[in-house]
Amino acid sequence: MTTIIIAVFIEGLVGVFERSGEQPKDILYPAALLIVATGMVVALGIYQKFSVNAEREKKEKGLTD
Structure with missing residues (x-):
């Protein structure tokens, strides 16, 4: 998931810089x-917050595997 997020950020940033001098409507896709x-x-x-809370509750109840 982190790799995908980084790829999307890079694609958006590259798109913003490539289209910054062009028409304003061309920057909508990179901004999106x-x-x-x-x-x-x-x-x-x-998701990580809920996962940590679930693991904590599981340990408190003694339900460790």
């Missing part, structure tokens, strides 16, 4: 990529 990548980072953070 950056927004999507940011959302992916937030989603990954939420």
Whole structure:
């Protein structure tokens, strides 16, 4: 997941710099990529937070495998 996020960020940044001198509408796709990548980072953070909480609860209940 992290590799995909990095690839999307790089693609968005390269697109922004390539199209920065052109028409404003041409920058919408790269900007959307950056927004999507940011959302992916937030989603990954939420997932990890829930995973840590679930593991902590599992240990407290003594349900370790």
